[in-house]
Amino acid sequence: MTLRIMPTRNSLLASLTPSSRAALSQWMTPAHMAAGDILIEQGAPITELHFPLSGTLSNLVLFSDGRAAETACIGSEGLSGLAAFLADAPCAWQVSVQIPGQMVRIPVTPLRALAEADDRLMRRLILLSHDYQAQAAQTAACNILHSATQRLSRWLLLAIDRAGSDEVPVTQADLGVALGVRRSTVSDVLHEIKASGAVRLGRRRVHVLQRARLEHIVCECYGRDKDRSRDLGLVD
Template structure:
């Protein structure tokens, strides 16, 4: 299937001033992002950064015994591979596509060259990085202090913010791996939300029926993260 997605479906690319956009678009390569694809592994050099358009990528921290937990999600608001322009070149986390879709990638050298111009792209990427760090910190606090159904609400809302529409294709096993909990716990939390009329879950499809109710049941962590993204990246509200 030909890739026809507009690169400016990614909010960071859409926010670039015209001169930077014209320079960067020649470096962008369309890519399919199928479910489960690993974009980079822990400790390995990164060759590209990725700009999802209608896919969601999960950043996971993997323990020595193979257990993992999600530390952040990236979708059409952002970029996967911040270590490339932050100077690290690699990261202890793993990036895995959790919701299939399309996106664009840029070679590491091209991104670094553009970043080192110290222009609008650099400032935009640094503001995005600050927002991403907030999401990581709030996720750690949420996983420690809030109930599983509150965590699930936060996770659903963050994922929806990075997609178009009100439906996610996601198995309970995958959600459990993302949240670092047992599958049975996710099943119980999802059934509770379904009985409240907030979601409908069937065969790996989660439909949000009452977003306002989901936001009300979520802990304050979702609001903290969203407020910081909106403060640092106001162009998100206009797309």
């Protein structure tokens, strides 16, 4: 696999003009991302950005008592640390690998220079930033108003949409962190969803069998996420 081909698996990189892609190509470094890898530390400056080709990233807010909560999921539609990059400020959350896969790394400096010169790229970055912040706001509201079953269904649907696979390699502990609930709650909810026929549970993975059944269970937050990203032209 060559760098000439790899970027097309990330929608943002694929949207670049040929000249902009050529300008960035010398800075692109392919890498594997393993589940749990920390790509950006909370409170740290942004030195490089990560463009998933497969798998997903998670924005996590960390607390002093050791707890954490997920605010957004990032897949092959975009990149890590975007709001901090645009603001030229330290990242206010941790970015870690949620679902393993492949990615491209690009240092901040050449990408910033290109974004300042390429209005089309800057527009795409602003749209993505809006989409991620809207997803985080929707997550905050969802966590307050909706059941753990609805929230887990939303998480699974977002994950398979952005990872491009119906099989999600994830542990109950990971899901507990993502949803901010106890592992026992995750176990109860997973078995409830399994009983509906929507998913099959395996060792350290969840396989979505009947997407329509998950969409029947999920709250309206998922539809808002999906419609917004599509209306912005970020996903099909």
